[in-house]
Amino acid sequence: MKIWRIGLINNIWGVLTALLFLIICGEAIILTRQLSLYLSLDKIARIEQAAPILAKPRLSYRRIADDAVVFSQHDEVDRTKEKMIREKENFIFADLERMKLSVFQEGILMKEVSVQGKGKEGTFFETPNGLYKVRSKEENHFSTIGHVWMPWSIHFYGNYFIHGWPSYRDGTPVAETFSGGCIRISSRDAKEVFRFARRGMPVLIQSGSILSENAHATSTYFQRVDRTRMQERSPLLSGGAALAVDFDTGEILFAKNKTTPYPIASITKLMTGLVAIETINRFRHLTVSGKDSTFPDAPTSLEGETFQSQDFLYPLLLGSRNDVAELYRRTAGGFVETMNQKARGIGMTNTYFADASGASVENVADAEDLFRLLQYIARYKQPVFAVSGVSKKTIRSLSSKKSYIWENTTWPFDDGIFLGGHAGLTSTGKETIAGVLRVRFGEQDERKIAIIVLDSFDRIDDVRALIAYLEEEFVYGTVFTQKGIFPTEIRTGASLFHALPKWR
Template identity: 35%
Template structure:
């Protein structure tokens, strides 16, 4: 391309083809002193001459014209290729595009970023130098392809002050024979890339004696022959990728949670600052079984006077785990909330919803869900019996947050504690508590559930002491084979890791 433009310019100036071929095909054909001619010509004051562009070009001496054309195109080409090679734009650790800066860059703290940069250099056809300090190999890439690979003979000692620094740098200069005042040695074919660190050939003393084998002072030492070949191939400002095994993600994976948790969806998070400790598919909508009853308790407390007594009818005596109600019984909503939350009583849920009418009550449950940000939640009954009672772990986090901050007595009741209120003590005795953490001193409250569609489910809130503060942490597991084991693993993970 460069030669094409030179030929076109010279043809426009009136040169014939043979003159152009001779000039471009032979070093001897280039006019002597051309560079001096350019320099002296530039210092002259320009004359005011009215000439057409073509006339002006053709009036120049051919030797000067050729030199000017070559120089101009060379400068343009230099900028073109420099931009192509070294104006690098990469995605940072957050997926945003950012101009590449050498030296300190927060994204470089991500160990996988080194691998990513190398691949992007290759994909973008960047010319760069890769130094693999683990394999002890240096590779020169041109337009994204390896054109030279040489062994690294020596590097800085790991763990010492002189350990060769891994990172992303650039060739800062080139010197055929650099004398190190620190080591009092000559370093042939030197290419500094970071402060006092160089890529260079084997060093030698003033008397010509080579330095003994061993670790370097942090420089990357090549054989002198290989250093010369690399020196000839790279340019100043060429990016240099220096890495070692420690900086590359290995294949080891922590299986603490993945192997031990059977739940298809889970979320463990701080209800105060929303920090997520662990999660799996927390935004996937799935059946939630009797976790539905937490919303039933909210609507009951917000839309019904819980002192209100109702008469139990036969159609309220639906299938439930522990039947406790009987037809004709008079009982308050307050007292129904205990079996609802402790024993997951379907009888209690059905009776409470009947006060407003089941359809209206379920409608209020869905309205409340939307009001507190549960946008992927839908209820079809007050008990969670139907497979269409669905939500996500993320939505249930919003539910737990709302209850903890606004209806904490629901958590107290689920734990089996009588609230200090004018409603007095519950009248139902001998209630069992299905909540698996009821004996855990950190347990605040929650709910469990199980259906064929949902599997085992659990939502449990804990208060954990951390850094002198009491932190509210919720554990949510859906689609579990063993909710007790899963929830225990999750809360133990938080306790031991944070």
């Protein structure tokens, strides 16, 4: 037994010794590998330090809006042209150094004409080297910038066109010294090029205008300047307050009493819809009761009808139904106080809600606050904003199975410019509106503009007057700036434009 125990101990000791040896060897291998890796990295570092620094390859092009490509090197234009010829493409090529415009069909030169005018550097029409495409065609386009008719116009980017000889509204051709810009050819040649051009066709430009590394395309507002006027022109409005703001950039284009609170009437329902969608389950079934239908303005009774909570947004925001606003208020406890809390959270410091429908004259806000509300809903509760912009919607009652058609009462026109918002009528007969509309600036640029009008005798007339003023007074143009120098003044034709400050 003693010998057996001694043998067992010896065996265990042998196993432990072998394990210890393996561990030591393993550590040595790891250390050796780490040392080898360190020496390799050190060697690589020394090699890299000794190697010459290679310059980062420069891009020969840059992409700008609408899939246009601006080339920073002349040879890139040549390579692109050769490639399109090789691939037998149809395209238009304008060599503005030689003042020639060429038409290629299946890679073969079919016609070459003289260019009689081109965009000047630092204007809305400067056309640098690049690859563009035909976006639209008009037999006679009226330039909102130059205030002239441009026959056989081919639009290929921003405010850039190929067109024939311009004329004034009365048909008088412009003088040869007229510096309207764009790529101008004779009207006879323009007609032929117009007939050849197809939407989407490449337009390749070879120009003396090359963008440097620190140059870039800047899009901003320019205001028309009339030095014969003693004071700035303003739209004639009946409203006590008005505001027109670029919805994306926040640039103020027009303001009148923008921080003065006025009764907002049913504009209130924008906040009502916002709070309803945040506090009430959108799939919850709600039923209109007799208590909700106490408002005498409803042309069709919804008493007893059941819809999902989210579907009630349509009669609320399209039909401006007070009974739906009351239904939402009754469904969620402390609803009106939540509306006021939400207003404060958004930054609406001049706003107060006394009810959910806007029937009370105590529901007040200023134009700036309503712009903040529109922006918030569009950014964070887009479905609510989208509902407010629908022209017509049919929904079916879950209880009676009856279908109801709701038409937009805020902007009752099928003109495609109204994107969302709401209007109202105060107890004193004044009208209000807070909406986002498409407004055309320059030749082709449409911008989303928030327009708020309060205390108005006719909200539609006031909105149309504001749109006409904006389209007449402002241009949203793309200007290619060199060396970071941005032009504050641009002359085109007989018009002079000043860059609009970002905030005022």
